[in-house]
Amino acid sequence: MAADGTTKSVLVAFGANAGIAVAKFAGYLVTGSSAMLAESVHSLADSTNEVLLMVGKRQALRRPDALHQFGYGRSRYFYSFIVALLVFVLGAVAAIYQGYRKILHPEPLDAPGVAVANLVVAAWLEAFCLRAGLTRT
Numbered sequence: 001m002a003a004d005g006t007t008k009s010v011l012v013a014f015g016a017n018a019g020i021a022v023a024k025f026a027g028y029l030v031t032g033s034s035a036m037l038a039e040s041v042h043s044l045a046d047s048t049n050e051v052l053l054m055v056g057k058r059q060a061l062r063r064p065d066a067l068h069q070f071g072y073g074r075s076r077y078f079y080s081f082i083v084a085l086l087v088f089v090l091g092a093v094a095a096i097y098q099g100y101r102k103i104l105h106p107e108p109l110d111a112p113g114v115a116v117a118n119l120v121v122a123a124w125l126e127a128f129c130l131r132a133g134l135t136r137t
Contacts (some may be wrong), residue, residue, distance in 0.1 A: 007057065009133045014050035016129040017043050023121040031111045036118070038098050045090055049083040056080060 021043035028036035056079025062072040109115075 007054070010050050010053050010057075012132040013129050014047055014054075016125040017046040017050065019125050020122045021047060023118050027114045027118045031114050033107075033110070035098060035102075036114075038094055039118075042091065042094060045086065049086060052079050052083050052086075 021040050024036055024040035024043055027033070028040055056076045059075035059079070060071075060073050062068075062075075064071045
């Protein structure tokens with residue numbers, strides 16, 4: 001599979017989300033915060049989304065056969081749909097669960113520096129990802 005602009009964008013997004021997941025998981029290990037653990041799982045899920053997009057792209061490039069005379073081009077849309085479902089459903093479930101849990105059992109903020117460091121790392125990686133996506137041709 002040739003590395004066109006779409007592939008490069010998805011790979012950059014995968015790298016950024018994986019980096020953010022590592023930073024958040026490190027924050028969880030330092031603080032023991034369940035919110036950091038939930039965020040690291042969320043970023044890991046985002047990385048999985050990029051993998052699904054690459055699978056869909058690879059499936060779409062398959063040659064036509066007897067069962068699919070017009071090819072597999074629609075596979076790209078199917079996997080994109082699955083990614084959208086994962087983002088919205090899993091994100092909503094995690095947010096509702098964490099919100100409910102935090103309302104019932106609030107915790108004091110112990111290490112704001114770790115949270116700020118995670119925000120800086122995430123902002124830098126997301127900006128890099130955005131720049132790569134905007135400059136692809």
